[in-house]
Amino acid sequence: xxxxxxxxxxxxxxxxxxxxxxxxxxxxxxxxxxxxxxxxxxxxxxxxxxxxxxxxxxxxxxxxxxxxxxxxxxxxxxxxxxxxxxxxxxxxxxxxxxxxxxxxxxxxxxxxxxxxxxxxxxxxxxxxxxxxxxxxxxxxxxxxxxxxxxxxxxxxxxxxxxxxxxxxxxxxxxxxxxxxxxxxxxxxxxxxxxxxxxxxxxxxxxxxxxxxxxxxxxxxxxxxxxxxxxxxxxxxxxxxxxxxxxxxxxxxxxxxxxxxxxxxxxxxxxx
Numbered sequence: 468x469x470x471x472x473x474x475x476x477x478x479x480x481x482x483x484x485x486x487x488x489x490x491x492x493x494x495x496x497x498x499x500x501x502x503x504x505x506x507x508x509x510x511x512x513x514x515x516x517x518x519x520x521x522x523x524x525x526x527x528x529x530x531x532x533x534x535x536x537x538x539x540x541x542x543x544x545x546x547x548x549x550x551x552x553x554x555x556x557x558x559x560x561x562x563x564x565x566x567x568x569x570x571x572x573x574x575x576x577x578x579x580x581x582x583x584x585x586x587x588x589x590x591x592x593x594x595x596x597x598x599x600x601x602x603x604x605x606x607x608x609x610x611x612x613x614x615x616x617x618x619x620x621x622x623x624x625x626x627x628x629x630x631x632x633x634x635x636x637x638x639x640x641x642x643x644x645x646x647x648x649x650x651x652x653x654x655x656x657x658x659x660x661x662x663x664x665x666x667x668x669x670x671x672x673x674x675x676x677x678x679x680x681x682x683x684x685x686x687x688x689x690x691x692x693x694x695x696x697x698x699x700x701x702x703x704x705x706x707x708x709x710x711x712x713x714x715x716x717x718x719x720x721x722x723x724x725x726x727x728x729x730x731x732x733x734x735x736x737x738x
Contacts, residue, residue, distance in 0.1 A: 474634070475606050475652075475657065475663050477651075478656055479652050499653075499661070517600075518681070524626065530600075531602070532561075532564060532600070533547055534564045534617075536612050538667075539610070543671065546672065555728075566579040583611040584615055586613055595625060599625060601626070606632045609636060609637060617641045632648055632650045632659065692729070705719045714736060
């Protein structure tokens with residue numbers, strides 16, 4: 468009996484794309500994209516379980532690792548790299564790793580994803596251990612770089628999760644906490660940077676944001692620990708202090724400049 472193709476590799480619901488007008492192309496892509504949040508909503512219970520585990524581990528000093536190849540790896544790196552400026556956590560608390568190393572962020576590295584030991588070797592370069600959580604990301608659920616890493620994590624008692632867009636994959640089978648967001652065939656057959664990538668991005672946003680809130684890096688709805696890296700963020704921080712303390716903007720800005728932190732400025736202003 469012929470093995471079924473993964474959902475992400477099945478034929479698009481659309482054909483003769485080159486004959487469509489630009490409007491038809493965009494409307495059809497948008498129609499497909501609208502199904503993604505609904506798919507993600509269906510796996511919230513799985514995401515919730517993983518978030519609680521990550522939060523507990525990180526409260527005890529553990530780290531979160533994302534591991535992927537191609538689009539999946541890049542999405543993990545984007546999410547990890549935004550945690551320090553957004554939430555003020557130290558570099559290295561959330562780490563994104565991609566098959567082929569940093570050069571693969573911009574340019575594909577041939578066959579890097581096919582090395583079943585590559586992911587584990589990359590994790591070991593960061594001294595991964597039982598305090599950490601590793602999330603493997605692979606739309607197909609078939610990437611050796613990711614599968615091999617999660618297998619080795621299991622052998623070493625390291626908690627694992629995964630984000631995949633197929634059901635019953637080898638990746639899900641080796642993950643302690645699999646998240647399977649089945650987004651279906653892509654508009655362009657097999658182009659998983661589209662719906663699958665969107666689903667992965669949404670789930671990564673949910674995981675990191677919920678974990679950082681658990682860790683206390685948001686107060687009310689404000690990013691009180693954000694890094695003040697440019698004038699836009701200084702202005703945002705000033706507004707937060709104005710809203711929290713009810714003081715004039717110039718007073719708020721002075722507090723911010725004195726303390727270098729929205730959280731510290733608000734605490735000082737309440738003294």
